[in-house]
Amino acid sequence: MAEEKKSFEDNLKDLEDIVTNLENGNVPLEEAMENFKKGISLSKKLEKTLSDAETTVTKIMQKDGSESTLEDKDNEGNE
Amino acid sequence: MDNSQYLTVTALTQYLKRKFDVDPYLGHVYLMGEISNFRLRPSHQYFSLKDDKAKISAIMFKSNFSKVKFKPEEGMKVLVKGRISLYEPSGTYQMYVESMEPDGLGALYLALEQLKKKLSQQGIFDLPKRQIPQFPKRIAVITSQSGAVIHDIMTTVKRRYPIVQLVLFPAQVQGDSASGTIVEQLKRINEIGNFDTIIIGRGGGSIEDLWPFNEEIVAQAIVQSQIPIISSVGHETDTTIADMVADLRAATPTAAAELATPVLRDVLMHIQDLRTRLSNAQVKLIQNYHDQVRNYAQNTFLQHPERIYEVYLQKVDNLTSRLNKIVSEQIYNERQSLWDIRGRLNNQSPMSQLHYYDTMVNNYQQRVLNSTNRIINNNRNSFSKEAAALDSLSPLRTLSRGYAIATDDDGKILKQVKDYQVDQTINLKVIDGNVKLITKEISEENNG
Numbered sequence: 020m021a022e023e024k025k026s027f028e029d030n031l032k033d034l035e036d037i038v039t040n041l042e043n044g045n046v047p048l049e050e051a052m053e054n055f056k057k058g059i060s061l062s063k064k065l066e067k068t069l070s071d072a073e074t075t076v077t078k079i080m081q082k083d084g085s086e087s088t089l090e091d092k093d094n095e096g097n098e
Numbered sequence: 099m100d101n102s103q104y105l106t107v108t109a110l111t112q113y114l115k116r117k118f119d120v121d122p123y124l125g126h127v128y129l130m131g132e133i134s135n136f137r138l139r140p141s142h143q144y145f146s147l148k149d150d151k152a153k154i155s156a157i158m159f160k161s162n163f164s165k166v167k168f169k170p171e172e173g174m175k176v177l178v179k180g181r182i183s184l185y186e187p188s189g190t191y192q193m194y195v196e197s198m199e200p201d202g203l204g205a206l207y208l209a210l211e212q213l214k215k216k217l218s219q220q221g222i223f224d225l226p227k228r229q230i231p232q233f234p235k236r237i238a239v240i241t242s243q244s245g246a247v248i249h250d251i252m253t254t255v256k257r258r259y260p261i262v263q264l265v266l267f268p269a270q271v272q273g274d275s276a277s278g279t280i281v282e283q284l285k286r287i288n289e290i291g292n293f294d295t296i297i298i299g300r301g302g303g304s305i306e307d308l309w310p311f312n313e314e315i316v317a318q319a320i321v322q323s324q325i326p327i328i329s330s331v332g333h334e335t336d337t338t339i340a341d342m343v344a345d346l347r348a349a350t351p352t353a354a355a356e357l358a359t360p361v362l363r364d365v366l367m368h369i370q371d372l373r374t375r376l377s378n379a380q381v382k383l384i385q386n387y388h389d390q391v392r393n394y395a396q397n398t399f400l401q402h403p404e405r406i407y408e409v410y411l412q413k414v415d416n417l418t419s420r421l422n423k424i425v426s427e428q429i430y431n432e433r434q435s436l437w438d439i440r441g442r443l444n445n446q447s448p449m450s451q452l453h454y455y456d457t458m459v460n461n462y463q464q465r466v467l468n469s470t471n472r473i474i475n476n477n478r479n480s481f482s483k484e485a486a487a488l489d490s491l492s493p494l495r496t497l498s499r500g501y502a503i504a505t506d507d508d509g510k511i512l513k514q515v516k517d518y519q520v521d522q523t524i525n526l527k528v529i530d531g532n533v534k535l536i537t538k539e540i541s542e543e544n545n546g
Binding site (some may be wrong): 021024027028031034035037038041042044046048050051055058059062065066070072073074075077078079080087089 | 231232238243248252255256260261262264265266267268286357362365366369370371372373375376377379380382383384386485
């Protein structure tokens with residue numbers, strides 16, 4: 020599906036547009052059903068994207084181009 | 099005096115130079131003056147310093163001049179530090195300037211104003227700002243590895259949007275080489291490319307501390323970045339050029355992290371909210387359609403379909419009666435004209451002619467009858483005469499004279515004796531009737 024290539028923002032925008040469009044009414048029923056299905060599928064996909072994303076650890080880019088984990092200095096009470 | 103008493107120019111000049119160089123005061127001179135004859139040169143700078151009554155030549159070598167943050171200008175009052183010496187080839191004494199500060203405002207402040215003016219003229223501040231992605235996947239942070247900035251950003255991101263990948267690109271954030279490392283990291287991030295947002299950050303400090311973020315190469319690198327940049331340099335009151343050219347300015351590193359990321363929980367809620375709104379809208383929409391269908395179903399015409407054609411019925415009625423009327427009128431008219439025609443036909447009838455001919459026929463008939471009667475009468479008269487004549491000859495006349503006619507029962511006239519028999523019934527016809535006789539005797543006579 021071509022939609023797979025769309026960014027999270029684009030998909031969210033699509034979903035918002037669909038909702039607004041449906042809320043405004045005046046949508047032919049067939050189109051509304053189609054949009055509704057699309058909207059539900061988009062919302063699930065968006066939710067899944069976020070839910071599936073794992074919590075990340077901050078990396079540090081070394082001069083040689085390698086990334087290593089950056090330890091936060093939380094314990095040092097630095098602010 | 100012989101020639102040996104004469105000094106060479108070189109010797110004298112060397113002597114004078116030595117006087118300058120060993121002088122305990124002229125080696126460290128603090129001088130205040132106005133720049134004159136200044137024209138920016140590629141390497142060493144030559145100019146004069148003057149006041150109302152005096153003037154001194156000055157030179158500033160490239161190595162020293164490169165440390166001057168502001169751009170010297172003609173007529174600018176400056177405070178310089180240096181030494182006085184003599185330049186042998188031209189025989190001029192001059193001030194070798196080691197450092198220069200603008201009089202009044204701080205050098206850095208002046209430099210900052212100058213760079214702002216320059217960049218403003220180049221239109222860099224008016225360049226369109228890039229949109230900061232709402233849902234970044236990877237954020238690059240340029241700051242010191244050891245400072246509080248990265249810590250604040252990490253903490254904030256972890257709290258708000260822990261699914262974003264933060265990558266620190268360590269850079270010096272103060273000192274002469276800081277701008278170089280910042281520019282280098284900016285270029286590197288753009289070369290790697292797969293970042294959504296860059297945060298450039300540094301904690302608060304003096305104008306000198308923040309200076310790298312006021313340098314033109316940093317400003318240019320920020321402007322040239324393909325990736326949107328959020329800048330958070332110094333405290334809220336400090337505005338650096340980096341802040342001004344960045345796509346978004348944040349007051350603090352925490353604010354920068356907040357501007358760079360959404361709150362994951364909010365996003366999820368927003369999506370759920372959208373889904374609820376979607377469902378509600380859909381239900382409402384369907385309800386609307388439902389209502390519409392019901393409304394139509396309750397429509398008078400659907401409820402009473404006969405009303406659809408009531409109008410037509412009436413129309414048909416109307417038309418029918420009009421048709422009848424028209425047809426009646428037409429029939430009447432036709433009949434009328436038929437009568438007319440019949441009347442005219444009657445007028446043209448042959449009856450009168452027939453009558454005439456009838457009369458004629460009758461007339462002729464009468465005349466024929468009259469004629470015939472006359473003829474008959476004539477003939478009858480003739481006949482009567484003849485008949486009278488004949489009558490006188492008739493047997494009946496004979497009878498009247500006493501003769502009779504005898505017949506048998508069969509009516510056969512009995513003329514002779516032999517026709518008779520005895521005891522035969524004989525009918526005698528006399529003039530005025532019949533007589534029945536019975537024969538008694540027959541006698542024959544011979545006369546003849």
